[in-house]
Amino acid sequence: MPRPPPAAHDGRMNATDPTATGTTATGTAATAPAADGGPGALAPATAPGGDPFAPSTGAVRVFAGTGLVLLVGAFLVTVVLMLRQSFAGDGAPGPLKELAMWSLSLSGLVGLWAMCLPGDAVGHRVRRGAVFVQYALMAGGPLLAAFDPS
Numbered sequence: 001m002p003r004p005p006p007a008a009h010d011g012r013m014n015a016t017d018p019t020a021t022g023t024t025a026t027g028t029a030a031t032a033p034a035a036d037g038g039p040g041a042l043a044p045a046t047a048p049g050g051d052p053f054a055p056s057t058g059a060v061r062v063f064a065g066t067g068l069v070l071l072v073g074a075f076l077v078t079v080v081l082m083l084r085q086s087f088a089g090d091g092a093p094g095p096l097k098e099l100a101m102w103s104l105s106l107s108g109l110v111g112l113w114a115m116c117l118p119g120d121a122v123g124h125r126v127r128r129g130a131v132f133v134q135y136a137l138m139a140g141g142p143l144l145a146a147f148d149p150s
């Protein structure tokens with residue numbers, strides 16, 4: 001028995017025809033991508049005006065985590081510098097030792113903030129700035145301890 005010719009396509013979804021596109025019998029949009037940019041259209045890879053080469057939030061979080069690991073080394077360098085000044089001078093580190101420790105502890109807090117806050121809580125630019133501040137505070141600890149007059 002020969003196969004009947006295909007019927008004309010009226011643009012409605014048919015449960016038995018998986019190749020049909022258009023609207024369903026109830027009038028809602030189809031799940032196939034729409035060529036006109038409607039609800040079924042695929043989203044663009046980047047937002048209009050966005051920088052496709054900007055680092056992602058995940059990359060900035062990795063830099064914040066790396067800064068927390070480097071903070072341990074900065075703390076050890078600061079302690080060694082303060083101990084060297086204590087034994088070489090009058091037996092006590094100078095007045096900038098507290099500022100050096102505050103700088104290191106604020107660096108840790110800013111790094112944790114930049115790494116752990118959800119992506120929706122702060123923008124990418126703010127998170128990137130926080131990581132910059134984290135590294136600046138981390139470098140400030142040993143520098144304050146090195147230039148501490150005693």
